[in-house]
Amino acid sequence: MDKLHEECGVFGIYNHPEASNLTYLGLHQLQHRGQESAGIVTSDGLKMHLHLGMGLVSDIFDEDTLDKLPGIHAIGHVRYSTTGSSVVKNAQPCFVETAHGPIGFAHNGNLVNAASLKHELEEAGSIFQSTMDTEVFAHLYARSRKTKLHERLVDALSRVRGAYSLVALVESRLVAVRDPLGFRPLVLGRLRDSWVVASETCALDLIEAEYVREVEPGEMVMISRKGLESYRPFGTVNPRKCIFEYIYFARPDSIIFGKPVYPVRKMFGAQLAKEHPVEADIVIPVPDSGIVAALGYAEEAGIPFEMGLMRNHYVGRTFIEPEQSIRHFGVKLKLNAVKSVLKGNRVVVVDDSIVRGTTSRKIIKMIREAGAKEVHMRISSPPTAHSCFFGIDTPTKNQLIAHTHTTEEIARYITADSVGYLTVEGLRQAVGGEGFTFCDACFTGDYPVRPDGVEGVQLGLF
Amino acid sequence: MDKLHEECGVFGIYNHPEASNLTYLGLHQLQHRGQESAGIVTSDGLKMHLHLGMGLVSDIFDEDTLDKLPGIHAIGHVRYSTTGSSVVKNAQPCFVETAHGPIGFAHNGNLVNAASLKHELEEAGSIFQSTMDTEVFAHLYARSRKTKLHERLVDALSRVRGAYSLVALVESRLVAVRDPLGFRPLVLGRLRDSWVVASETCALDLIEAEYVREVEPGEMVMISRKGLESYRPFGTVNPRKCIFEYIYFARPDSIIFGKPVYPVRKMFGAQLAKEHPVEADIVIPVPDSGIVAALGYAEEAGIPFEMGLMRNHYVGRTFIEPEQSIRHFGVKLKLNAVKSVLKGNRVVVVDDSIVRGTTSRKIIKMIREAGAKEVHMRISSPPTAHSCFFGIDTPTKNQLIAHTHTTEEIARYITADSVGYLTVEGLRQAVGGEGFTFCDACFTGDYPVRPDGVEGVQLGLF
């Protein structure tokens, strides 16, 4: 798929002599959730330290920088963001000095009332340092008159609406909170005497922490010398977890929302094969994101699975495009068609989604030029017809091809012999049947929370 | 597999207005052949320009640096090398001023008599700038008394023994040469009015050049205003092409040595399944290098193929290892086991080779800890029992586990329930039967050329 990015991954560790090193490793495992900037805040119980940078975790941190992050508690963050605000002052964690002492925040999600809160805070004389909504938490916290840490946090969080999986570090306490609807994942782990929180369990695996459970929707977990305390300050509502985490974002080796990703994603492919069978010689994925669903499709359909597209993993951030147009250039930098696999065959291509359609069109051209006789596109999710306001960087809905075109029109545009999308029904069934607790607004338009301002306009301010 | 690296990829283009841009793209496609340094030399027919750097192609070059490489002819190089000599002065192309004018050399391979030639040249007063064997070409060329370019090159090349796929650029001519035994690949392509040479065809695909043929073993191709001229200055011998290119190095989407890589590699896996069948529930590859052979194995064996190991592609160059030992740390940075795939299953793991065995041991531990009931290792090549002197960075043979241990001992060391290697016979058959024209000395010890000095000691000087 092209250009569907979530904004962040978060990590936190309490009480470990190598807190910054392990946070670094945890962020390394969450790197797929954001490659634009990263940062770590540590605390030794008294003093706190911060290091931020633009780029990959392994470029930002080295032994020297990690040595300058002493302390037994730490939080970290990896961030993706759209180009405009791609500057280091928008990197997280957001670390501030307040009258209550220093505090760091690492946040995954998107607040829908951040703009109006910022306006209100500035009117009252607050000075913002960044354009990220995470800083709204910081100012609300700084202005709280409550005397206890968790009360100040609840005070601040009660004002915000939207998606947040938030990790906060004060001098000797680590706090993890998930918004009441639980859009973004957040898991809790244990490493001997240390507590760990992370966006996905793959971050626990590397440091050999044991998966304990999810931080639950609406739960605030506070870890201190007294151990782990759980609060539920926001009341209880039916959760709306992001279904796209299973379709695309989360790594297949992770457990999120209480369930492993790989079998769910494979089931999407199998269900897709049932709903949209086709006579074909081979099933190929758009690597890497389409691999697991393609395996499910191939197995269910009884058609051989092949790697008909090869991915180049060395693509850098900026790439020089030659002036003389090379056809389908952008895609070719990442993918190359394997002629010896494709030539003369009827091909099923499995991808996780179609956003604008331009990438799919280029991929199909590549496959045809490599000699395929037929190309059938199969998408392991329903048509993406609505924008997301909760942390996924989708374009406005008019740029979503599935918002403006029928499946037949899409097939014609991307030059596929046929296109098949997973149905919403099939999706829900594959993920686990009754008691559906997911947000699938990007397919259905059924938003659990509305953003401020004009309907349907995606938030650009933050 | 662990730590088998070839040293280089080369690229050249003659007569294209965007010569440096296309060379940059070609090197991008050859990045898997070397990630340590890269460089480009261009010529506008009169003046020549050079830019070199350490790191990835996309880090070394940007619009500014490419703008400073004008000219319609260019050659480029990506390099891998062992740590000791990892400095920019050893980056290629090697560009020198001589009494015959400036010349650039980009070289893939390893000369077995480089040390003695260097010694001889220094005795005669030559001053070397680097420790790479490529510079030997430069000094031999500079000292040649011949009046014509191709004679000077033949003069120089007649002195060297070993593996070389060499691309040279002088002011208005591009030369491509392959040593008589043809160890390393080199292909010739055509892009409208331009000629292109590259280590693999995947570099042609991106720039939409058409594959014409191999530069043949022992052939020197000279491209100038007069068109393409072919010389065969070294006589003819039976070639000894590197079989490891098919096993591991080359990209599956490339054509090398006249044959596509993907079906050959898949055939290795299928042949392996015939030779070493086993009762199992799933076949998984060690990604990415084992994927194609694993598909061949799974298909032949009729066992489902799954992605039981997930690869993290964001691993940077240097990585901070925590002091408190994390088991199998090095491997875990790159690979994570997918518990939901492996748990309770009998697993066949397909990899391309075993060098020291330490990586395989770590991988199998990961798979067992993820809940696998049985782990059967299958290797899509024969036991690597001998060092390579022709451009592959293998350890000395005493560090090769297959040199010092039987298959049973290897199985015990890596804690596999069984280990099965492809036979040399099976390998030869899979690659195409009679008239075997490959070097498989790393499996058989049958070296086509002997290095200078004590037998069996790998060259460390260059």
Added chain:
Amino acid sequence: MDKLHEECGVFGIYNHPEASNLTYLGLHQLQHRGQESAGIVTSDGLKMHLHLGMGLVSDIFDEDTLDKLPGIHAIGHVRYSTTGSSVVKNAQPCFVETAHGPIGFAHNGNLVNAASLKHELEEAGSIFQSTMDTEVFAHLYARSRKTKLHERLVDALSRVRGAYSLVALVESRLVAVRDPLGFRPLVLGRLRDSWVVASETCALDLIEAEYVREVEPGEMVMISRKGLESYRPFGTVNPRKCIFEYIYFARPDSIIFGKPVYPVRKMFGAQLAKEHPVEADIVIPVPDSGIVAALGYAEEAGIPFEMGLMRNHYVGRTFIEPEQSIRHFGVKLKLNAVKSVLKGNRVVVVDDSIVRGTTSRKIIKMIREAGAKEVHMRISSPPTAHSCFFGIDTPTKNQLIAHTHTTEEIARYITADSVGYLTVEGLRQAVGGEGFTFCDACFTGDYPVRPDGVEGVQLGLF
């Protein structure tokens, strides 16, 4: 002299097509007032831009960075600060977004109640980004409820006590303010249709602006499309201008406080010769700061002036000290004694001040080792016996040798044959007689304003 540094130089320009370029040049001329960091804020009347950096003006800015600072109005700042807080977030101008729009502040001086104001603002929920007192202005401004710019500024400035020569830039207005006591200089200039403000007139000279007058103590000048408006919102008091500007800080080619520096400084030397005559062969300055006073001394005393100490102007920021002690190492990096001048002579050395005495001691040793027969130290200011709270980085008074030792003891410590200080009376007379309007608290202890907290403890917080 050693280690008496003022913290800053400020510059502002209104209505010039090359505002950032001229600010850059102005800062270049004020570089002697701070070499640690520099910054420029520009405005085109709508949008504002900022660039800051650590180091010298010519290292921080180049054509590219200046191109990214469009606009016809600009302010700039050069800063010196003690090591602890030498980080880029403490560089100025301080540029913030407020509910009233963006604003930039460049400030020279020191607020004596900054700590208590910061505490009060944080209690009210403000989040500080830096540890510099300039940010206090920003928060006070952001919280002001007044509707007009100048009222908000007066609102903020009414809260602070201490020394400030402040330049502020909002979208289309440039404001220059001097505290009621007028500690630090601030001059007003005119360049065709543009207004210029700067700490010293030498910054006007380079850009060929004409000196108009001082911004007066307690005056707020606001420059806008309506022209220049002058306000006096703080009432009138007898000013206390910093006498040390004449002794050491200001460049001899500047006019400050309405009078040129060179003749005043030379008069200090002449007066010193009258007060402390001595039989000698030559008068030498400690270059560069002692040159002008030494000329005055030599002329008055009728003793030849020579350059007996040579200064090396290439001293970098950090310098590697050899382990084997080189005597008087620190001073030797900057100064070298000229044997052919000093040998066999009775020498008068003129310096502007003695702080700790360690540097003077080293200098005198160097002079003696070069062969001087006698060394008489003459200081063109009274004994520095008290700390400064208004922007000069003096040590606490117990580290001031003149606070703890008599002149005779000082002579013995620095190994001078005699030491002579200018008297306070002589100083006052030299600077212009009756109606003395200067702060000479560093000599007399007569502080015009008291800092918060315990008496005599210098402010460390900011």
Added chain:
Amino acid sequence: MDKLHEECGVFGIYNHPEASNLTYLGLHQLQHRGQESAGIVTSDGLKMHLHLGMGLVSDIFDEDTLDKLPGIHAIGHVRYSTTGSSVVKNAQPCFVETAHGPIGFAHNGNLVNAASLKHELEEAGSIFQSTMDTEVFAHLYARSRKTKLHERLVDALSRVRGAYSLVALVESRLVAVRDPLGFRPLVLGRLRDSWVVASETCALDLIEAEYVREVEPGEMVMISRKGLESYRPFGTVNPRKCIFEYIYFARPDSIIFGKPVYPVRKMFGAQLAKEHPVEADIVIPVPDSGIVAALGYAEEAGIPFEMGLMRNHYVGRTFIEPEQSIRHFGVKLKLNAVKSVLKGNRVVVVDDSIVRGTTSRKIIKMIREAGAKEVHMRISSPPTAHSCFFGIDTPTKNQLIAHTHTTEEIARYITADSVGYLTVEGLRQAVGGEGFTFCDACFTGDYPVRPDGVEGVQLGLF
């Protein structure tokens, strides 16, 4: 003066545990002889190490880089060069591997037959790495068939003609050589058990080494475990030491050519006053280079000496010039006129030389605009009417104003009321009378050695 730069300073130390640190300090003291690049080569008797960089000594070296330069012997170099070849590969020392082992060369001067030697060496197959003439030494040395070090060096040096003060380091020997005419200075010092060589004695002063004597013209000094050996392999000729070292290059605190610089330079000023007296109110120098001569002039003439021009020492390498022309911009960045000194006065300005005249013209304009009634230019050397081929970067003679204009014409061009140059006779007398052993070809055209090729064309190749 404007734009007369010598190319280099050299330093060497034998047998000191902090060899690289002391070399670093020595180069710091020689920084006035070259600010473009610097480098150090060290040897521990077996292995040798190199570090080079562009810029100032204190920017290129820090504790880390010096730690990577172990060894008890070292040589270093600071370099000035014209823009074209300002690249790191032309930085010195030149360090090469040869069949005789590694060797480093640091060279101050200019070879007049470098171009033809380079051509000859390339014809024989040598490959040059740089465009500096120092590399010619390296190739000649590498090709020598002699068996002893000093014979190989003599072999190489016998081929070159021109100016060189050369320091060479091989594994356990330090060699210092001065060309037979002895153009450039080179002094020998002693620091306990260590030997030191340097371009000027100011480098000895900082590290507290004792001045022993000059390395004499035509002398080769070899320092090894056997102690210091002196060779005179080139026969004896009447030396031609560069008189400009006394006029401008050398620091006033140095001893070179056996005599201290300060009194010689002051004598130039006194002699100038005798030859060109004028009625005036003040004598001012063009700082810093004109200060000592101006003191001599003022003393002889009995006119008060004042600092009428202030120098800004913070001028960086590149400076942004505003588009709207500021008059005399280039000079104003460095110098500012002191109005309070100049206003209403008849001024004598003393400078060391006039090259093109453009700078003098700007300076005089500044002085007049500051209110001077008359401006009389006095130059402490004869008219510079001829180019230098021995290491001073003078323009071709047609660009030298004194080559093409009379003194009256020069006065008119630079707008001086009068111009007075020191006579050649006066110069010779001031420097020491009979037995004149200096090269003053830049004044007289009497070149001791002729460069290759067309007469009067300055060497551009190196």
